[in-house]
Amino acid sequence: MPSTVLSGRSQRALLTRVAAAVIIVLGILGLSAGPAGAAPPPKPTIVLVHGxxxxxxxxxDVAATLRGQGYPVQTFDNPLRGPAHDSALLEKQLAGIKGPVVLVGHSYGGAVITNTHDPDxxxxxxxxxxxPARGEFVQGLLNPVTFPGSRLLPPALQLKVVDDPTGPxxxxxxGYIAQPYFRDIFAQDVSVATAADMFAHQKSAAxxxxxxxSGDPSWRTVPSWYLVSRQDRVIPPALQRxxxxxxxxxxxxxxxxxxxSLVSRPGAVAAVVLKAARASQR
Incomplete structure (x- = not known):
């Protein structure tokens, strides 16, 4: 019996029909015919901004948890000179990061990320x-008539003259928090030893x-998350809400x-950051 030799055109047609049949079968089985091992969306770099x-x-501790989940993490050494100045420096740091970024701000650090505008x-x-919204400022938001409860007042809050090339x-x-009041106002739910270490690392704020x-708020266009501290003695919880x-x-x-909360409840803080980071990968 003579053998049948397919022409090049016939071979290509046969392969096309076979490939189509495979795609149909994979579709029925709910499988993908895409390339094996397709790369997932890149994990964002998480930048932590202190207040x-x-x-x-x-x-x-928050950074350690985030890195343990495979996220690249950076911290920002916040100068605490003012939202415009500090956000400009933060934007310079972000310019050196490739790919998406999640910004995390604590306390005054929130005013800094609010004034940071980076497309990534x-x-x-x-x-x-x-x-803050546009035109609002930290001291104005801490209005004791509208939102009473902050204990960040003299004699706990004290002032000193510092060397500062950005100043006149x-x-x-x-301003800084005096040692006898630091734990009671700033971190009443950490140990005495931990509070002493935090006080030793305290940076004064202009x-x-x-x-x-504040300028135009980034939260108007950037998806944002908020974790309220219910026992806060610096920013009243009602103001946070x-x-x-x-x-x-x-x-x-x-x-x-x-x-x-980033020190006393790092797990809860990291969980909110991870929620935001994972939502940004969808």
């Missing part, structure tokens, strides 16, 4: 933080940083913690 009366060491930022996370004549007037009006209602748009959760 006043603290430094980046406060993020230590895919989410903001506010941790007991200021989330190379000097500036900074008084003008509390008085400088008010700011979260505008910025987070339903993405708000709460934790029984002091203002320093």
């Amino acid at each position: 006043a009366f603290a430094d980046a060491t406060g993020w230590r 930022v895919v989410a903001n996370v506010y941790i007991a933080a200021f989330a 004549g190379g000097k500036n007037l900074d 008084l003008v940083a509390n008085l400088e009006p 008010f700011m979260a209602s505008r910025a987070a748009k339903g993405r708000t959760s709460e934790v029984d913690a002091s203002h320093a």
Whole structure:
């Protein structure tokens, strides 16, 4: 019996029919015929921004948890000079990061991320933080008539003159929390030893940083999350909920913690950051 030799055109037609049949079968089975091992969306880099009366060491446990989940993490050494100045420096750091970014701000750090505008930022996370609207400023938001409860007042809050190249004549007037009051106001739910370590790392904040009006808020266009600290003695919880209602748009959760929730409840803080990061990967 003579053998049948298919022409090149016939062979191509046969292969096309076989491939089509395979695709149909895979579709019925609910499988994908795409390339094997397709790369998942890149994980965003998480940038942690500390607030006043603290430094980046406060993020230590939160950062460790996030890195344990495979996320690249950076901290920002916040100068605490004012939202415009500090956000400009943060934007310079973000310019060196490839791919998407999740910004996390604690306390005054929230005012900084609010004034940071970078096209690669895919989410903001506010941790007991200021989330001002345009024209608002930190001290104005801490209005004791509208939102009573903050204990960040003299004699706990004290002032000192510091060397500062951004200030007039190379000097500036900074605020800080005096040692006898630090734990009770800032971190009443951490141990005495932990509070002492936090106090040793305290960075003073320029008084003008509390008085400088905010610019256009990034939370108007960037999906944002907010974690309220219910036992906060710096930013009253009612004020936090008010700011979260505008910025987070339903993405708000709460934790029984002091203002320093990133230190006393790092697991709860990391969980909110991970939620925002994973949502940005969809």
